Amino acid sequence: MSGSAIEVRNLSKTFGGGRSLFGTERHAVKAVDQVSLVLQRGETLAVVGESGSGKSTLARMLVGLEEPTFGDMQIAGRDAAALRRDGPRAFGKMVQYVFQDPVASLNPRKMIRQALEAPLKLMNGYDAGKRQARMAELLDAVQMPKDTLDRYPHEFSGGQAQRIAIARALAAEAEILILDEPVSALDVSVQAQVLLLLRDLKRQFGLSYLFISHDLAVVEAISDRVAVMHKGRLVEEAPTDQLFRAPRDPYTRQLLDSAPKLRKA
Numbered sequence: 001m002s003g004s005a006i007e008v009r010n011l012s013k014t015f016g017g018g019r020s021l022f023g024t025e026r027h028a029v030k031a032v033d034q035v036s037l038v039l040q041r042g043e044t045l046a047v048v049g050e051s052g053s054g055k056s057t058l059a060r061m062l063v064g065l066e067e068p069t070f071g072d073m074q075i076a077g078r079d080a081a082a083l084r085r086d087g088p089r090a091f092g093k094m095v096q097y098v099f100q101d102p103v104a105s106l107n108p109r110k111m112i113r114q115a116l117e118a119p120l121k122l123m124n125g126y127d128a129g130k131r132q133a134r135m136a137e138l139l140d141a142v143q144m145p146k147d148t149l150d151r152y153p154h155e156f157s158g159g160q161a162q163r164i165a166i167a168r169a170l171a172a173e174a175e176i177l178i179l180d181e182p183v184s185a186l187d188v189s190v191q192a193q194v195l196l197l198l199r200d201l202k203r204q205f206g207l208s209y210l211f212i213s214h215d216l217a218v219v220e221a222i223s224d225r226v227a228v229m230h231k232g233r234l235v236e237e238a239p240t241d242q243l244f245r246a247p248r249d250p251y252t253r254q255l256l257d258s259a260p261k262l263r264k265a
């Protein structure tokens with residue numbers, strides 16, 4: 001177990017099922033069906049699949065937004081549920097979640113200063129001077145100007161807001177980031193810039209990324225390995241080059257064939 005950032009074994013989540021109050025049978029959905037995978041430290045593992053394949057449910061279970069029906073989840077070698085019981089501070093210092101919609105993930109009524117200062121204070125206990133210095137470093141790291149601090153989320157474009165959301169995730173000083181479609185809401189040219197930034201930050205801070213995406217071009221650009229999900233199941237897992245060059249599973253081939261224009265020549 002040591003050496004892995006995230007490890008899940010037979011992780012499963014079923015929604016619905018059973019009978020309603022009126023006795024009618026409810027249709028059960030196996031959103032995640034016996035998934036096992038490992039994110040190694042320092043690695044970017046992409047989880048790819050079309051809408052409804054269970055990617056978000058997997059990510060949401062890891063951060064405690066959904067309870068698994070069964071299976072094990074370990075984060076940095078510790079049982080994820082036990083880690084959560086240590087409290088949000090301890091958990092947030094291990095793993096951070098970056099959402100698809102950056103503007104919605106920032107509180108519209110709070111200045112960016114408050115968004116960045118809160119984790120520095122709550123998670124790291126930094127005094128005012130240290131917080132100020134860290135905020136400057138974080139904005140620098142995500143290539144945003146210092147006056148960002150005194151502005152509100154709506155004053156930024158989607159790409160800028162996502163840089164700020166990434167800075168906030170980094171403020172906790174967690175080494176594991178779960179990025180749930182982090183560039184899907186952005187224009188293609190902005191996507192490329194944010195992907196480059198994520199790649200640099202990973203090197204600079206020694207991060208590990210679980211990168212959720214439906215977009216094969218994005219996945220090919222960012223990931224070391226790819227796990228393909230289909231109807232809740234993990235159908236194939238391979239190093240990125242190998243998966244794109246020689247996909248083994250019929251569903252992976254279908255997925256690649258359905259997006260040929262997005263792939264590199």
Ligand SMILES: Nc1ncnc2c1ncn2[C@@H]1O[C@H](COP(=O)(O)OP(=O)(O)OP(=O)(O)O)[C@@H](O)[C@H]1O
Binds near residue numbers: 029049053057058
């Ligand atoms: N809270 C819920 N209650 C009932 N069913 C759910 C719930 N959340 C997800 N599902 C179902 O679980 C399945 C997997 O959904 P999930 O959102 O994890 O897929 P996804 O691959 O992330 O797709 P998308 O990219 O569209 O979010 C879908 O059939 C979805 O309808």
